[in-house]
Amino acid sequence: MGLVLTAAPAATAEGEAVDDGGWSRSFYWGVATSGYQSEGDAPDSNWRRWVEENAGRDGVDPYREAVDFRHRYPEDIRLAAEMGVNTFRFGVEWARVQPAPGVWDEAELAYYDDVVARILDAGMTPMITLNHFTEPGWVTDQGSWAAADTVEDFLAYSERIVARYEDSGALWVTFNEPLVLLNHELTVGALEWWEWLPARANVVDAHRRAYDLIHAIDDDARVTSNQAFISGFNGLTDQFFLERFADKLDFVGIDYYYGLSLDNLSVIAAASGAFWDVRLQPEGIYYALRAYHRRFPDLPLYIVENGMPTNDGALRDPGVTRADNLNDTIYWVQRAKADGMNVIGYTYWSLTDNYEWGTYRARFGLYTVDALDDPTLERRPTDAVPAYAAITENGGVPAGYDLVSRPGLCNLVDSLASCLDPAREDGALAPLE
DSSP states (O other), X not given: OOOOOOOOOOBOTTOOBOOOTTOSOSSEEXXXXXXXXHHOSOOSBHHHHHHHHHTTSTTOOOOTTTTOHHHHHHHHHHHHHHTTOOEEEEEOOHHHHOSBTTBOOHHHHHHHHHHHHHHHHTTOEEEEEEESXXXXXXXXXXXXXXXXXXXXXHHHHHHHHHHHTTTTTOEEEEXXXXXHHHHHHHXXXXXXXXXXXXXXXXXXXXXXXXXXXXXXXXXXXXXXXXXXXXXXXXXXXXXXXXXXXXXGOSSEEEEOOOOOBTTBOGGGGGGGTOGGGSOOOTTHHHHHHHHHHHHOTTSOEEEEEOOOOEETTOOBTTTBOHHHHHHHHHHHHHHHHHTTOOEEEEEESOSBOOOOSSOSOEEOOSEEOOTTTOTTOOOEEOTHHHHXXXXXXXXXXXXXXXXXXXXXXXXXXXXXXXXXXXXXXXXOOOOOO
16 A cells, blocks of 8 residues: 555646546656755765765765755755646665665655655656666675666565555656666676676566566556667667567656767767767757657657756856757757657756766756855756746747757767758647647
């Protein structure tokens, strides 16, 4: 039996509840946080151990309290609601709620109870991520994802969380970017390189079984594992995970950040962590959506992550602001919808700046927070806050919107397909409502 939580039902313009087939919204406008990156007060985990061992070396910042979502979540949920978004993504930290095998921390579970309750009270749908790159230290000690026991432990944890919030109408993400997850495990030393393939098999198995488990608890649940879109190579990288559990997805979750074209090869900067040096290509989100629409025509598409990194908040050259990039991106999401792609949601990464896996330098937040030098951790709005509020109010950008960033020369986001069959920039755009 889950907690007694009330999810907002879908409704017509007249306010009457409708049969939505399990989807609580006709379009999901969202913002995102994650556990370790945002909460502070970090429990023992793979990432806490690595940061404590490496802070101060090779550009690794001390973690401190991140942006203290753990204690400031009422404020952050309010800031999200004020922008008019109807969906709030957050992660449950497995290490926080299960600090030792078989031990459940009821006080920390109560914290997440209140997070979910406040999201619902604000009229938003919770999107709950079960694994966002972190695991309890005791899981690392038993061999991380290379150990078969970890699959069983993850399923027990998932069952505990899903049963608790089965009545919330939540959208569920089993694994955030599983390919990146395992590469991170190599970085922090939780896995050795020769353990990667068995770990991959275990993560695939864990998702497939978690999908069935979630639906056994809640028939109307909607489940995904969002995939990092690797422009130009996604057809290859999806062979590691997405193609192995595509039959266990209720929607395709897509994380799109970076484009690729003949006049923009800057994506290589992301390999070194210099995300702010990658020239953004908002139109690439159209090709990412189209690629998945063609491969999975019967599955809805959801942009689970998209955002713009800046270098400690500095303006991007040649002066593209966060609002500019957001508006351009939403234009292309609307273009995709108008061209027949079943896009059901867009979630901005992230609500606030946070700890980007070793550094506070990459700033993604709608609200900027100086975690290193501002002890008050003040949330300061960027120009994208009013821009997003206007988007949610109007269902997108207005008709006749002029792009700030022009499309690249011969886009290669979906390999040659996006160059040989470019998106049109004319025609009617419908609001995403």
